[in-house]
Amino acid sequence: HQFIPNFCKQLLGKIKPTAIAISLIKGFDKAEGGGIDLISHIITRHLNIPCAVLMGANLANEVAEGNFCETTIGCTDTKYGKVLRDLFQANHFRVVVVADADAVEVCGALKNIVACGAGFVDGLKLGDNTKAAVIRLGLMEMIRFVDVFYPGSKLSTFFESCGVADLITTCYGGRNRRVSEAFVTSGKTIEELEKEMLNGQKLQGPPTAEEVNYMLKNKGLEN
Known part of the structure; x- marks a missing residue:
C-alpha cells in the first residue's frame, strides 16, 4: 500500500474541502519505526478530509x-x-453503518492472517473441526488485538459483516486460504505461488502477520 501517500499527493488541490473519502483497502501500511498504520488515517492525514x-x-x-x-x-x-x-x-447489497471505524478496518486486515491458518489446515487435511477451531481462536485473537491497540471499540462490531462474516468467507473462499493450502501441498514458496496463482499480486496475510507480530512483541504479548 506504499502507493497511497503518492496517490493522495496527486489529489491535493483537486478535491472539494467538503469531500468525504472511503477506503475499501483490506490491509495495513507499515508505520515509521515498525508496526502498522491504518489506511484511513493515512488518507485523512494527506488530504485533510474525513475517511x-x-x-x-x-x-x-x-x-x-x-x-x-x-x-x-x-x-x-x-x-x-x-x-x-x-x-x-x-437491493442485493445491504449496508450497516457503525461508528467503530478503526475496529472495522482492523478486522479487514487481521482476517487475512487467520485465513492463512485455515489454508494450512486444509493443506494438511486436518478436517473441518480443526478449521472451525482455527477460525474461532482467530476471531478471539482479533478481538483481543483491537482491545489492546484500539481501546474503546465495541464487541458488537465483530458480529457485523466486517467481523465474523468476512472471516468465515475469507477462510473458505479467499486467496489467502487458497495460496496457503497450495503452500502446504506443493512445496513451493509463497513467492512462486503468488506468481502462479495471483499473477504476481502479493498476499496480504504474511506481511500483515509480520507487522502484527512486531506490535505484539513490543507489548510483551507475542505468545
Whole structure:
C-alpha cells in the first residue's frame, strides 16, 4: 500500500474541502519505526478530509453477479455515515453503518492472517473441526488485538459483516486460504505461488502477520 501517500499527493488541490473519502483497502501500511498504520488515517492525514471504511464478506465476483451480501461501513460521524449508506445500499447489497471505524478496518486486515491458518489446515487435511477451531481462536485473537491497540471499540462490531462474516468467507473462499493450502501441498514458496496463482499480486496475510507480530512483541504479548 506504499502507493497511497503518492496517490493522495496527486489529489491535493483537486478535491472539494467538503469531500468525504472511503477506503475499501483490506490491509495495513507499515508505520515509521515498525508496526502498522491504518489506511484511513493515512488518507485523512494527506488530504485533510474525513475517511470512512467499507469492509465485509464481499467477494468481488459474487458482488458483481448481484448475489446478496452485507457490508459494514465504519464512520465516526453519523451524518457522513447516512450519506455513504445511501450511496452504497442496493437491493442485493445491504449496508450497516457503525461508528467503530478503526475496529472495522482492523478486522479487514487481521482476517487475512487467520485465513492463512485455515489454508494450512486444509493443506494438511486436518478436517473441518480443526478449521472451525482455527477460525474461532482467530476471531478471539482479533478481538483481543483491537482491545489492546484500539481501546474503546465495541464487541458488537465483530458480529457485523466486517467481523465474523468476512472471516468465515475469507477462510473458505479467499486467496489467502487458497495460496496457503497450495503452500502446504506443493512445496513451493509463497513467492512462486503468488506468481502462479495471483499473477504476481502479493498476499496480504504474511506481511500483515509480520507487522502484527512486531506490535505484539513490543507489548510483551507475542505468545
